Amino acid sequence: MQTPPPTSEARRRLMQWMGALATTELLGACGGGGGGGGNPAPSPAPPPAVAPGTPVVSATGSLGGATGATLSSRFAGLSYEKTRLAIPLFSASNTAFIRLLQRLGPGVLRIGANGVDLSSWNGLVPGLTPITPAQIDAFAACMQAAGWQVIYGINMANNTPANAAAEASHVASRLGSALLAWEIGNEPDLYHSNGDRPSTWSYADYLSEWRALRSAVAAAVPGVPFSGPAAAYDTARFTVPFARDAGAGVPLLTQHYYRANGQDTSSTLDLLLSADAALPGRLQSLVAAARTAGMADGLRLAECNSFYNGGAPNVSNAFGTALWVLDFLFTCAVNGCTGVNLHGGGNGSGYTPIADSNGTVVAARPEYHGMLMFSLAAAGMARAGVLNLASDFNASLWGVQRSDGGINLLVLNKDRNRALQATVSTGLGASAPASFDPLWLTGTSMDAPTGQMLGGSTVAPDGSWQAQAMAAVPTRDGSVSVLLPPATAVLLRSL
Structure with a gap:
């Protein structure tokens, strides 16, 4: 049987793999230098020595x-705090950041996390980080230059339907086809314990508030899908019921995942590299819930990384995380997940695939190298x-x-x-x-x-x-x- 010709995605991956044209291709896409080659092929290098x-x-x-799952570069994406829109990271002029996104291939970036409920469109709520039209314009230009899609978070803890609708209108007008889905709120299963809602606040209260904001956003911007519930941990009382109750227009079920608390001394690299025996079953139950509910885009871990609370210092930034992320991504894929978003940002000793100092990229961390290796493999089942x-x-x-x-x-x-x-x-x-x-x-x-x-x-x-x-x-x-x-x-x- 004759092997079929590579698809355009596979062909692009092959060029990137071999490295012969990838750097020139990406630099040219960002307006950098170019020039063809003509140099003889280098002698093959030996494998790493033992x-x-x-x-x-x-x-x-x-x-x-x-x-x-059938893999593509959309599988392994990134996640950022929404408050980081206020620093000059997301800009069409930030060519280093854009090149690093392009290296991973056309992907999905989720903007939200804790920062979504700590920010306010046009500064409606005093004390929260203002999100301005100019910031959205810069963010949209960055995503479009990189060729990435966006899951965009809207404040739920401190917001009004009218303000949510106004924000959505501007965001949709700028992102256009790059807007993959809306996400309303972040980790609502923790609202009753973090002070955002009283201790008596329940899933039923959440669903009522979510529906009100969703209706306002959908009326302002018809046709854009929603995702949710972006729960931190409570799959039984939030994520599974949400799959049942969300209704039409919500094709994507989302959940968060971290191995353990980064502030615990037991959160070591050896723990991270040991298999999480509970993860496959948890994924399978959520995938089944999404399938039963008819959610066409399935389950996505829209925020995840090694250890929560920013990671374990000097563990979550170590080389071992490059190996961990490969195992983690494949574990998610073979158990039916349709994608993940690795959370990051900043330049601390915790986790982030791309390290930046106030928006200036300073390093592609070990975890990024693992993600890139996965991306180069991700062209099939x-x-x-x-x-x-x-x-x-x-x-x-x-x-x-x-x-x-x-x-x-x-x-x-x-x-x-x-x-x-x-x-x-x-x-x-x-x-x-x-x-x-x-x-x-x-x-x-x-x-x-x-x-x-x-x-x-x-x-x-x-x-x-x-x-x-x-x-x-x-x-x-x-x-x-x-x-x-x-x-x-x-x-x-x-x-």
Whole structure:
């Protein structure tokens, strides 16, 4: 059977993967320098070396029969506090930020979080951060330049239907087709405990208030979908009932996720890298609720990251989060999620994929490099894999059945001290491709906040990045074998 030609998305991903044209392409899209090449192709680089004396553990693996969501660059998006509209991050002139968004591909950015209920359109509520038309104009220009869609949050805790409608009218007029959905409020299941509502406030009260704001916004801007309820944790009393009660025009069910409290001393990198046994079942129940309710866009974790309260200091910014985010994204995908939004912003020692200082990008963090690796793999149907290993060895295997007919394999070695010799069956037998193209994710140590490299290069703060060419990994008897040093990952793309 002849392999079908790559789709436009797969072709763009291939160019970015190889690095030959990706930097020029992105710089040109942002008005940067350009120029074609003509230089000879560099000699293939060797794979990461395993230090002498490092113990090596061997394992076999294969992709299971279970498949999940169909992946694209829209799957792994970003989330920001709405109050950050008041700083010069979201601007068409912020080319570094736009290039970093473009690296991840056309994506979905959610603007809201706690900041949505701490801000007020045109300063209606004293003491809250004013959101102005000029800020929205700049935000819309930034999103349109990047080619990203937006889930836009509207204040629920301190707002009026008339003010919500006025804000929605201006936002929709500027974002246009980039506006994916409205989100009203943030984590309403915490309103009764954080002072926004009395202790007696219930889901029924929430639903009544939500419907009033929704009606006002829908009347002002007909036809734009809604999402919700953006609950922090209470799936049983908020998210599942909301799926049942939201009604037409709400195709997207949203929920938040964090592994644990970043202020607890037990919130370590080792905890983060250990599997959250409760997550698959929780996702499956929410996916089922969305399906039963006929919500066409399914379930999206519209805000998530490592640990809540901004992350665990000097843990949530470490290289290990690049490995964690790969596992997390694939776990969500194979359990039916249709997308996630990694929360971030600022330059503290907690979490953020893109670090910025008052809007100026200062670093693409390790987590961003993991997201980029996922984005480069995300061009088809997600598949779970199984590695046959001793229980004390932390490693994982994922796959993507690509839309262009090929297959991607992702192997992660999360052991700090031991190397992994992984032999993975492609499941294709004699029809397996002759070789796979490797892309490596490495760091100086699991705990290091800097020094991460994808394809032998670090993504620069200005968004530039070019992967090194590496020798193809041959298949043998339908399997591919790779040696992973401690704390590394490799993405193998069939040629």
